[in-house]
Amino acid sequence: MADFGIARMANASTLTRGDVVMGSVHYFSPEQASGQNADERSDIYSVGVVLYEMLTGRVPFDGDNQVAIAMQHIHNRPVPIEQLAPDVPASLNAVCMKALAKNPVYRYQSAKEMASDLRLVMDGKIRPPANTEVTGGYRLMPGETGEKLTDTGAKGTLETGEKPLRQKKERPKINWAWWIFTAFTVSLIGMGLFWGGRAIYENVMNSTQVPDLTGISLEIAQKAAQKANLHIEEVLINHPTVQAGTVVMQAPEEGTVLTKGDTVVLTVSDGPSSVETPKVVGLTLQDAITTAQNRGLTVTVVERVTSSEVQTGFVISQVPEAGEIMKSGDVIQVTVSGGLAIVPEVTGRTFSDARLALQQSGLVLSDEVSYVLTQDELLHNLVAAQSVPGGTQVIQGTDVALSVYQVPSMTRATTVLLRLPPSEATESVRVTLACDDTEYLVFSGDFPPESLREPEVQIFSQESGTFMIRVYIDGTFAYQQEVAIE
Helix, strand or coil: CCCCCHHHHCCCCCCEECCEECCCHHHCCHHHHCCCCCCHHHHHHHHHHHHHHHHHCCCCCCCCCHHHHHHHHHHCCCCCHHHHCCCCCHHHHHHHHHHCCCCHHHCCCCHHHHHHHHHHHHCCCCCCCCCCCEECCEECCCCCCCCCECCCCCCCCECCCCCCCCCCCCCCCCCHHHHHHHHHHHHHHHHHHHHHHHHHHHHHHCEEECCCCCCCEHHHHHHHHHHCCCEEEEEEECCCCCCCCEEEEEECCCCCEEECCCEEEEEEECCCCEEECCCCCCCEHHHHHHHHHCCCCEEEEEEEECCCCCCCCEEEEEECCCCCEEECCCEEEEEEECCCEECCCCCCCEHHHHHHHHHHCCCEECCCCEEEECCCCCCCCEEEEECCCCCCEECCCCEECEEEEECHHHCEEEEEECCCCCCCCCEEEEEEEEECCEEEEEEEEEECCCCCCCCEEEEEECCCEEEEEEEEECCEEEEEEEEEEC
Protein backbone atom coordinates (compact mmCIF):
# COMPACT_ATOMS: atom_id res chain seq x y z
CA MET A 1 0.00 0.00 0.00
CA ALA A 2 1.38 3.43 -0.93
CA ASP A 3 2.05 5.94 1.89
CA PHE A 4 0.03 8.83 0.37
CA GLY A 5 -0.77 11.83 2.45
CA ILE A 6 1.69 11.06 5.23
CA ALA A 7 3.71 14.17 4.52
CA ARG A 8 0.71 16.45 4.74
CA MET A 9 -0.49 14.85 7.95
CA ALA A 10 2.98 15.21 9.47
CA ASN A 11 2.68 18.99 9.05
CA ALA A 12 5.45 19.38 6.49
CA SER A 13 8.00 17.52 8.59
CA THR A 14 10.14 14.63 7.55
CA LEU A 15 8.79 11.13 8.05
CA THR A 16 11.16 10.24 10.86
CA ARG A 17 10.93 10.13 14.61
CA GLY A 18 14.31 9.62 16.21
CA ASP A 19 15.87 6.82 14.19
CA VAL A 20 12.52 5.28 13.18
CA VAL A 21 11.34 5.79 9.57
CA MET A 22 7.56 5.72 9.08
CA GLY A 23 6.02 4.52 5.85
CA SER A 24 7.10 2.02 3.23
CA VAL A 25 10.47 2.91 1.74
CA HIS A 26 9.44 1.55 -1.67
CA TYR A 27 7.02 4.50 -1.99
CA PHE A 28 9.24 7.24 -0.50
CA SER A 29 9.89 10.42 -2.46
CA PRO A 30 13.54 11.51 -2.80
CA GLU A 31 13.02 14.38 -0.37
CA GLN A 32 11.57 11.99 2.23
CA ALA A 33 14.43 9.53 1.78
CA SER A 34 17.00 12.33 2.27
CA GLY A 35 15.26 13.70 5.36
CA GLN A 36 14.03 16.95 3.75
CA ASN A 37 10.63 18.58 4.17
CA ALA A 38 7.80 16.90 2.29
CA ASP A 39 4.57 18.31 0.88
CA GLU A 40 1.72 17.23 -1.44
CA ARG A 41 4.20 16.76 -4.28
CA SER A 42 5.68 13.88 -2.27
CA ASP A 43 2.24 12.26 -2.54
CA ILE A 44 2.37 12.83 -6.32
CA TYR A 45 5.66 10.89 -6.36
CA SER A 46 4.06 8.04 -4.40
CA VAL A 47 1.17 8.00 -6.90
CA GLY A 48 3.79 7.77 -9.66
CA VAL A 49 5.34 4.75 -7.92
CA VAL A 50 1.92 3.05 -7.74
CA LEU A 51 1.21 3.90 -11.41
CA TYR A 52 4.64 2.53 -12.40
CA GLU A 53 3.93 -0.66 -10.45
CA MET A 54 0.50 -0.99 -12.10
CA LEU A 55 1.99 -0.59 -15.59
CA THR A 56 5.08 -2.82 -15.15
CA GLY A 57 4.15 -5.22 -12.34
CA ARG A 58 7.10 -4.08 -10.18
CA VAL A 59 8.13 -1.08 -8.08
CA PRO A 60 10.70 1.31 -9.59
CA PHE A 61 13.32 0.54 -6.96
CA ASP A 62 14.01 -2.50 -4.81
CA GLY A 63 16.96 -3.77 -2.82
CA ASP A 64 18.27 -5.92 0.03
CA ASN A 65 17.60 -3.30 2.70
CA GLN A 66 15.74 -0.05 3.27
CA VAL A 67 18.86 2.13 3.02
CA ALA A 68 19.71 0.75 -0.43
CA ILE A 69 16.17 1.41 -1.67
CA ALA A 70 16.14 4.95 -0.25
CA MET A 71 19.46 5.76 -1.98
CA GLN A 72 18.00 4.60 -5.31
CA HIS A 73 15.06 6.98 -4.87
CA ILE A 74 17.57 9.82 -4.46
CA HIS A 75 20.10 9.00 -7.20
CA ASN A 76 18.87 6.33 -9.65
CA ARG A 77 16.46 6.39 -12.58
CA PRO A 78 13.89 3.61 -12.88
CA VAL A 79 14.03 1.16 -15.75
CA PRO A 80 12.09 2.74 -18.66
CA ILE A 81 8.51 1.53 -18.78
CA GLU A 82 8.76 0.68 -22.49
CA GLN A 83 11.45 -1.92 -21.67
CA LEU A 84 9.24 -3.69 -19.18
CA ALA A 85 5.80 -3.09 -20.79
CA PRO A 86 6.14 -2.25 -24.52
CA ASP A 87 2.36 -2.10 -24.98
CA VAL A 88 1.89 0.86 -22.60
CA PRO A 89 1.16 4.07 -24.58
CA ALA A 90 4.05 6.49 -24.71
CA SER A 91 1.79 9.31 -23.52
CA LEU A 92 0.94 7.39 -20.32
CA ASN A 93 4.67 6.74 -19.83
CA ALA A 94 5.24 10.50 -19.96
CA VAL A 95 2.66 11.15 -17.25
CA CYS A 96 4.19 8.48 -14.98
CA MET A 97 7.74 9.78 -15.52
CA LYS A 98 6.66 13.33 -14.73
CA ALA A 99 5.14 12.13 -11.44
CA LEU A 100 8.47 10.34 -10.66
CA ALA A 101 10.65 13.42 -11.17
CA LYS A 102 13.49 13.65 -8.62
CA ASN A 103 13.01 17.40 -8.26
CA PRO A 104 9.53 18.32 -6.96
CA VAL A 105 9.59 21.39 -9.23
CA TYR A 106 9.34 19.17 -12.31
CA ARG A 107 6.50 17.05 -10.97
CA TYR A 108 2.81 17.74 -11.14
CA GLN A 109 2.10 20.43 -8.61
CA SER A 110 -1.30 19.06 -7.66
CA ALA A 111 -3.42 15.95 -7.96
CA LYS A 112 -5.87 17.93 -10.08
CA GLU A 113 -3.14 18.72 -12.61
CA MET A 114 -2.10 15.07 -12.81
CA ALA A 115 -5.73 13.92 -13.14
CA SER A 116 -6.21 16.37 -16.00
CA ASP A 117 -3.29 14.88 -17.96
CA LEU A 118 -4.50 11.37 -17.21
CA ARG A 119 -7.86 12.32 -18.75
CA LEU A 120 -6.09 13.63 -21.85
CA VAL A 121 -4.17 10.34 -22.06
CA MET A 122 -7.39 8.40 -21.89
CA ASP A 123 -8.78 10.62 -24.69
CA GLY A 124 -5.63 10.08 -26.79
CA LYS A 125 -4.21 13.50 -25.96
CA ILE A 126 -1.39 14.81 -23.73
CA ARG A 127 -0.17 18.22 -22.67
CA PRO A 128 3.44 18.09 -21.51
CA PRO A 129 5.31 21.33 -20.64
CA ALA A 130 5.53 23.57 -23.76
CA ASN A 131 8.89 25.08 -22.83
CA THR A 132 10.96 21.89 -22.53
CA GLU A 133 11.17 18.43 -23.98
CA VAL A 134 12.18 16.99 -20.63
CA THR A 135 9.47 16.10 -18.15
CA GLY A 136 10.67 15.83 -14.56
CA GLY A 137 14.19 14.89 -15.63
CA TYR A 138 13.04 12.22 -18.12
CA ARG A 139 13.02 12.79 -21.93
CA LEU A 140 9.64 12.32 -23.59
CA MET A 141 9.04 9.71 -26.22
CA PRO A 142 9.01 10.86 -29.87
CA GLY A 143 5.73 12.50 -30.75
CA GLU A 144 5.13 13.70 -27.17
CA THR A 145 6.78 17.13 -27.24
CA GLY A 146 3.89 19.01 -28.79
CA GLU A 147 0.99 20.51 -26.92
CA LYS A 148 -1.68 18.06 -28.04
CA LEU A 149 -2.04 14.94 -30.14
CA THR A 150 -4.74 15.07 -32.82
CA ASP A 151 -7.89 13.09 -32.39
CA THR A 152 -7.95 11.74 -35.97
CA GLY A 153 -4.39 12.14 -37.22
CA ALA A 154 -1.75 9.45 -37.36
CA LYS A 155 -0.17 8.30 -34.08
CA GLY A 156 2.67 10.54 -32.95
CA THR A 157 1.67 13.42 -35.28
CA LEU A 158 1.69 16.79 -33.54
CA GLU A 159 -1.09 19.32 -34.05
CA THR A 160 0.64 22.46 -35.30
CA GLY A 161 -2.18 24.78 -34.45
CA GLU A 162 -3.66 24.66 -37.91
CA LYS A 163 -7.17 23.38 -38.19
CA PRO A 164 -7.33 19.92 -39.81
CA LEU A 165 -8.87 19.94 -43.29
CA ARG A 166 -11.49 17.30 -42.57
CA GLN A 167 -12.10 17.75 -38.92
CA LYS A 168 -15.72 17.37 -37.97
CA LYS A 169 -17.32 18.38 -34.75
CA GLU A 170 -18.41 15.32 -32.93
CA ARG A 171 -20.52 15.07 -29.85
CA PRO A 172 -18.20 14.20 -26.96
CA LYS A 173 -18.60 10.67 -25.72
CA ILE A 174 -18.34 9.57 -22.12
CA ASN A 175 -15.02 7.89 -21.61
CA TRP A 176 -15.88 5.22 -19.07
CA ALA A 177 -12.32 3.90 -18.99
CA TRP A 178 -11.04 7.28 -17.89
CA TRP A 179 -13.65 7.57 -15.17
CA ILE A 180 -12.84 4.09 -13.86
CA PHE A 181 -9.11 4.83 -13.85
CA THR A 182 -9.68 8.18 -12.11
CA ALA A 183 -11.91 6.60 -9.48
CA PHE A 184 -9.28 3.90 -8.84
CA THR A 185 -6.53 6.49 -8.46
CA VAL A 186 -8.63 8.60 -6.09
CA SER A 187 -9.39 5.51 -4.00
CA LEU A 188 -5.68 4.69 -3.79
CA ILE A 189 -4.93 8.21 -2.61
CA GLY A 190 -7.73 8.03 -0.04
CA MET A 191 -6.55 4.69 1.30
CA GLY A 192 -3.00 5.99 1.43
CA LEU A 193 -4.13 8.99 3.47
CA PHE A 194 -6.06 6.75 5.84
CA TRP A 195 -3.39 4.13 6.42
CA GLY A 196 -0.61 6.69 6.47
CA GLY A 197 -2.40 8.76 9.07
CA ARG A 198 -3.14 5.69 11.10
CA ALA A 199 0.50 4.64 10.99
CA ILE A 200 1.61 8.07 12.21
CA TYR A 201 -0.95 7.98 15.01
CA GLU A 202 -0.03 4.48 16.18
CA ASN A 203 3.75 4.85 15.83
CA VAL A 204 4.11 8.41 17.12
CA MET A 205 1.05 9.59 18.97
CA ASN A 206 -0.09 6.28 20.48
CA SER A 207 3.22 4.61 21.47
CA THR A 208 5.10 4.72 24.78
CA GLN A 209 8.24 3.25 26.34
CA VAL A 210 8.20 1.00 29.42
CA PRO A 211 10.04 2.72 32.32
CA ASP A 212 12.27 0.92 34.84
CA LEU A 213 9.92 -0.11 37.65
CA THR A 214 12.08 -2.62 39.58
CA GLY A 215 13.53 -1.96 43.03
CA ILE A 216 10.93 0.70 43.92
CA SER A 217 7.71 0.61 45.92
CA LEU A 218 4.51 -0.46 44.19
CA GLU A 219 3.00 2.98 44.81
CA ILE A 220 5.83 4.79 43.01
CA ALA A 221 5.79 2.20 40.21
CA GLN A 222 2.06 2.78 39.67
CA LYS A 223 2.61 6.53 39.32
CA ALA A 224 5.46 6.01 36.83
CA ALA A 225 3.33 3.59 34.78
CA GLN A 226 0.37 5.99 34.81
CA LYS A 227 2.64 8.77 33.54
CA ALA A 228 3.68 6.47 30.65
CA ASN A 229 -0.03 5.70 29.94
CA LEU A 230 0.36 2.05 30.90
CA HIS A 231 -1.73 -0.22 33.11
CA ILE A 232 -0.29 -2.34 35.93
CA GLU A 233 -1.02 -5.98 36.78
CA GLU A 234 0.40 -7.19 40.11
CA VAL A 235 1.69 -10.65 41.01
CA LEU A 236 2.56 -11.18 44.70
CA ILE A 237 5.31 -13.54 45.83
CA ASN A 238 6.96 -14.26 49.17
CA HIS A 239 10.58 -13.12 49.15
CA PRO A 240 12.96 -13.82 52.05
CA THR A 241 15.09 -10.66 51.62
CA VAL A 242 13.07 -8.03 49.69
CA GLN A 243 10.80 -5.77 51.72
CA ALA A 244 7.07 -6.21 51.24
CA GLY A 245 5.57 -3.86 48.63
CA THR A 246 8.76 -3.60 46.57
CA VAL A 247 8.78 -4.49 42.86
CA VAL A 248 11.08 -7.47 42.24
CA MET A 249 10.62 -8.03 38.46
CA GLN A 250 8.72 -6.55 35.53
CA ALA A 251 7.56 -7.79 32.12
CA PRO A 252 8.20 -6.50 29.55
CA GLU A 253 11.61 -5.04 30.35
CA GLU A 254 12.58 -1.39 30.55
CA GLY A 255 12.75 0.37 27.16
CA THR A 256 10.21 -1.86 25.39
CA VAL A 257 7.89 0.13 23.10
CA LEU A 258 4.19 -0.53 23.74
CA THR A 259 0.89 1.00 22.69
CA LYS A 260 -0.62 3.37 25.22
CA GLY A 261 -3.04 1.51 27.42
CA ASP A 262 -1.09 -1.76 27.33
CA THR A 263 -0.39 -3.70 30.53
CA VAL A 264 2.92 -4.22 32.37
CA VAL A 265 3.08 -7.17 34.78
CA LEU A 266 4.90 -6.40 38.05
CA THR A 267 6.12 -9.11 40.43
CA VAL A 268 5.83 -7.58 43.91
CA SER A 269 7.38 -8.90 47.12
CA ASP A 270 4.91 -9.82 49.86
CA GLY A 271 7.81 -10.21 52.29
CA PRO A 272 8.99 -13.46 53.82
CA SER A 273 6.40 -16.17 54.23
CA SER A 274 5.24 -17.09 57.72
CA VAL A 275 6.34 -20.51 58.98
CA GLU A 276 5.98 -22.40 62.21
CA THR A 277 9.22 -23.03 64.07
CA PRO A 278 10.07 -26.75 63.99
CA LYS A 279 11.29 -28.64 67.04
CA VAL A 280 15.03 -29.32 66.73
CA VAL A 281 15.81 -30.10 70.39
CA GLY A 282 17.00 -33.70 70.67
CA LEU A 283 18.23 -33.81 67.08
CA THR A 284 21.82 -33.95 65.96
CA LEU A 285 23.14 -30.62 64.78
CA GLN A 286 23.14 -31.79 61.14
CA ASP A 287 19.55 -33.04 61.37
CA ALA A 288 18.50 -29.76 62.97
CA ILE A 289 20.07 -27.80 60.09
CA THR A 290 18.29 -29.95 57.49
CA THR A 291 14.90 -29.64 59.27
CA ALA A 292 15.19 -25.86 59.43
CA GLN A 293 16.24 -25.55 55.79
CA ASN A 294 13.17 -27.49 54.68
CA ARG A 295 11.05 -24.62 56.11
CA GLY A 296 13.22 -21.81 54.74
CA LEU A 297 14.97 -21.23 58.07
CA THR A 298 18.62 -21.40 59.14
CA VAL A 299 20.39 -22.70 62.27
CA THR A 300 23.28 -21.12 64.11
CA VAL A 301 25.15 -22.58 67.11
CA VAL A 302 25.43 -19.99 69.85
CA GLU A 303 27.14 -22.24 72.42
CA ARG A 304 28.52 -25.71 73.02
CA VAL A 305 28.16 -26.77 76.65
CA THR A 306 29.26 -29.67 78.78
CA SER A 307 26.57 -32.24 79.43
CA SER A 308 26.69 -35.63 81.02
CA GLU A 309 23.06 -36.30 80.05
CA VAL A 310 22.93 -35.27 76.37
CA GLN A 311 25.13 -37.03 73.87
CA THR A 312 27.83 -35.00 72.13
CA GLY A 313 26.58 -33.18 69.01
CA PHE A 314 22.87 -33.15 69.96
CA VAL A 315 20.78 -29.98 70.40
CA ILE A 316 19.98 -29.15 74.03
CA SER A 317 17.88 -25.99 73.60
CA GLN A 318 16.56 -23.64 70.89
CA VAL A 319 15.38 -20.03 70.48
CA PRO A 320 12.59 -19.46 69.45
CA GLU A 321 10.83 -22.50 70.78
CA ALA A 322 8.94 -24.95 68.58
CA GLY A 323 5.53 -23.75 67.36
CA GLU A 324 6.30 -20.03 67.29
CA ILE A 325 5.70 -18.13 64.02
CA MET A 326 8.78 -17.02 62.10
CA LYS A 327 9.48 -15.44 58.73
CA SER A 328 11.20 -17.31 55.94
CA GLY A 329 14.94 -16.71 56.24
CA ASP A 330 14.90 -16.22 60.04
CA VAL A 331 17.47 -17.92 62.30
CA ILE A 332 16.99 -20.56 64.99
CA GLN A 333 19.65 -20.25 67.70
CA VAL A 334 20.65 -23.56 69.27
CA THR A 335 22.81 -24.77 72.11
CA VAL A 336 24.62 -28.03 71.40
CA SER A 337 25.96 -30.60 73.79
CA GLY A 338 29.72 -30.96 73.75
CA GLY A 339 29.56 -34.00 75.98
CA LEU A 340 31.57 -34.12 79.17
CA ALA A 341 35.28 -34.64 79.62
CA ILE A 342 37.34 -34.37 82.80
CA VAL A 343 40.86 -33.08 82.25
CA PRO A 344 43.43 -35.50 83.71
CA GLU A 345 46.29 -34.24 85.83
CA VAL A 346 49.38 -34.84 83.68
CA THR A 347 51.91 -32.50 85.32
CA GLY A 348 55.06 -34.46 86.22
CA ARG A 349 54.26 -37.26 83.80
CA THR A 350 56.31 -38.00 80.70
CA PHE A 351 55.29 -36.27 77.52
CA SER A 352 54.20 -39.55 75.89
CA ASP A 353 52.10 -40.55 78.96
CA ALA A 354 50.44 -37.12 78.98
CA ARG A 355 49.55 -37.38 75.30
CA LEU A 356 47.93 -40.77 75.84
CA ALA A 357 45.99 -39.61 78.94
CA LEU A 358 44.52 -36.61 77.10
CA GLN A 359 43.52 -38.79 74.14
CA GLN A 360 41.77 -41.34 76.36
CA SER A 361 39.83 -38.52 78.07
CA GLY A 362 38.42 -37.29 74.77
CA LEU A 363 40.66 -34.23 74.72
CA VAL A 364 43.08 -32.92 72.10
CA LEU A 365 46.73 -32.12 72.63
CA SER A 366 47.45 -28.67 71.31
CA ASP A 367 50.16 -28.77 68.65
CA GLU A 368 51.72 -25.65 70.18
CA VAL A 369 54.00 -27.46 72.67
CA SER A 370 56.28 -25.13 74.59
CA TYR A 371 59.56 -26.10 76.21
CA VAL A 372 61.12 -25.16 79.53
CA LEU A 373 64.95 -25.38 79.38
CA THR A 374 66.66 -27.05 82.31
CA GLN A 375 69.97 -28.74 83.11
CA ASP A 376 68.35 -31.28 85.41
CA GLU A 377 68.42 -34.49 83.41
CA LEU A 378 65.81 -36.04 85.72
CA LEU A 379 63.24 -33.50 84.52
CA HIS A 380 63.92 -33.99 80.83
CA ASN A 381 60.74 -34.86 78.85
CA LEU A 382 58.44 -34.41 81.89
CA VAL A 383 55.35 -32.14 81.73
CA ALA A 384 56.09 -28.87 83.49
CA ALA A 385 52.55 -27.39 83.19
CA GLN A 386 49.19 -27.82 81.48
CA SER A 387 46.82 -25.12 80.15
CA VAL A 388 43.67 -26.61 81.78
CA PRO A 389 44.02 -27.78 85.39
CA GLY A 390 43.42 -31.43 86.17
CA GLY A 391 39.88 -32.30 87.31
CA THR A 392 38.23 -29.54 85.25
CA GLN A 393 35.00 -30.49 83.43
CA VAL A 394 35.12 -29.44 79.78
CA ILE A 395 33.40 -30.38 76.53
CA GLN A 396 34.89 -33.23 74.60
CA GLY A 397 37.51 -32.28 72.04
CA THR A 398 38.86 -29.34 74.07
CA ASP A 399 42.48 -28.45 73.31
CA VAL A 400 44.98 -28.76 76.17
CA ALA A 401 48.42 -27.22 75.75
CA LEU A 402 51.47 -28.62 77.54
CA SER A 403 54.82 -27.23 78.64
CA VAL A 404 57.64 -29.80 78.72
CA TYR A 405 61.06 -29.71 80.40
CA GLN A 406 63.93 -29.95 77.97
CA VAL A 407 67.65 -30.57 78.51
CA PRO A 408 69.37 -29.32 75.31
CA SER A 409 72.05 -31.96 75.41
CA MET A 410 69.45 -34.73 75.58
CA THR A 411 67.22 -33.42 72.78
CA ARG A 412 67.11 -35.58 69.63
CA ALA A 413 67.28 -33.97 66.16
CA THR A 414 67.22 -34.99 62.52
CA THR A 415 67.31 -33.25 59.13
CA VAL A 416 64.27 -33.46 56.83
CA LEU A 417 64.13 -32.53 53.12
CA LEU A 418 60.89 -30.67 52.40
CA ARG A 419 59.13 -30.74 49.00
CA LEU A 420 57.49 -27.40 48.28
CA PRO A 421 55.52 -26.67 45.09
CA PRO A 422 56.38 -23.62 42.93
CA SER A 423 54.68 -20.47 44.20
CA GLU A 424 54.57 -16.77 43.39
CA ALA A 425 53.88 -15.87 47.03
CA THR A 426 55.50 -16.58 50.39
CA GLU A 427 54.37 -19.94 51.79
CA SER A 428 53.85 -20.69 55.47
CA VAL A 429 55.07 -24.22 56.30
CA ARG A 430 54.31 -26.22 59.44
CA VAL A 431 55.67 -29.70 60.27
CA THR A 432 54.05 -31.80 62.98
CA LEU A 433 55.16 -35.04 64.58
CA ALA A 434 52.38 -37.66 64.71
CA CYS A 435 52.50 -39.98 67.67
CA ASP A 436 49.85 -41.99 69.54
CA ASP A 437 47.06 -40.59 67.29
CA THR A 438 48.12 -37.07 68.27
CA GLU A 439 50.43 -34.62 66.63
CA TYR A 440 52.42 -31.61 67.81
CA LEU A 441 54.42 -28.92 66.14
CA VAL A 442 58.15 -29.55 65.58
CA PHE A 443 58.88 -26.90 62.91
CA SER A 444 57.35 -23.76 61.42
CA GLY A 445 58.72 -21.22 58.95
CA ASP A 446 57.98 -19.00 55.93
CA PHE A 447 59.49 -19.57 52.49
CA PRO A 448 59.46 -16.72 49.91
CA PRO A 449 59.00 -17.47 46.15
CA GLU A 450 62.73 -17.23 45.41
CA SER A 451 63.72 -19.76 48.11
CA LEU A 452 64.68 -23.36 47.37
CA ARG A 453 61.78 -25.69 46.63
CA GLU A 454 63.49 -28.56 48.49
CA PRO A 455 64.94 -26.94 51.60
CA GLU A 456 66.50 -28.90 54.50
CA VAL A 457 65.08 -28.23 57.96
CA GLN A 458 65.91 -29.65 61.41
CA ILE A 459 63.23 -31.12 63.63
CA PHE A 460 63.66 -31.88 67.32
CA SER A 461 62.11 -34.50 69.57
CA GLN A 462 62.33 -35.36 73.22
CA GLU A 463 62.33 -39.03 72.30
CA SER A 464 64.05 -41.22 69.77
CA GLY A 465 62.39 -43.67 67.43
CA THR A 466 60.53 -43.81 64.11
CA PHE A 467 57.81 -41.22 63.65
CA MET A 468 55.45 -39.91 60.99
CA ILE A 469 55.77 -36.24 60.15
CA ARG A 470 52.98 -34.26 58.44
CA VAL A 471 53.65 -31.19 56.32
CA TYR A 472 51.10 -28.34 56.06
CA ILE A 473 51.48 -25.51 53.52
CA ASP A 474 49.44 -22.35 54.20
CA GLY A 475 47.30 -24.33 56.62
CA THR A 476 46.46 -27.11 54.15
CA PHE A 477 47.77 -30.66 54.53
CA ALA A 478 50.32 -31.37 51.76
CA TYR A 479 51.89 -34.77 52.48
CA GLN A 480 53.36 -37.00 55.18
CA GLN A 481 56.48 -39.15 55.42
CA GLU A 482 58.21 -41.41 57.88
CA VAL A 483 61.43 -40.27 59.60
CA ALA A 484 63.81 -41.88 62.04
CA ILE A 485 65.05 -39.81 64.98
CA GLU A 486 68.15 -41.23 66.69
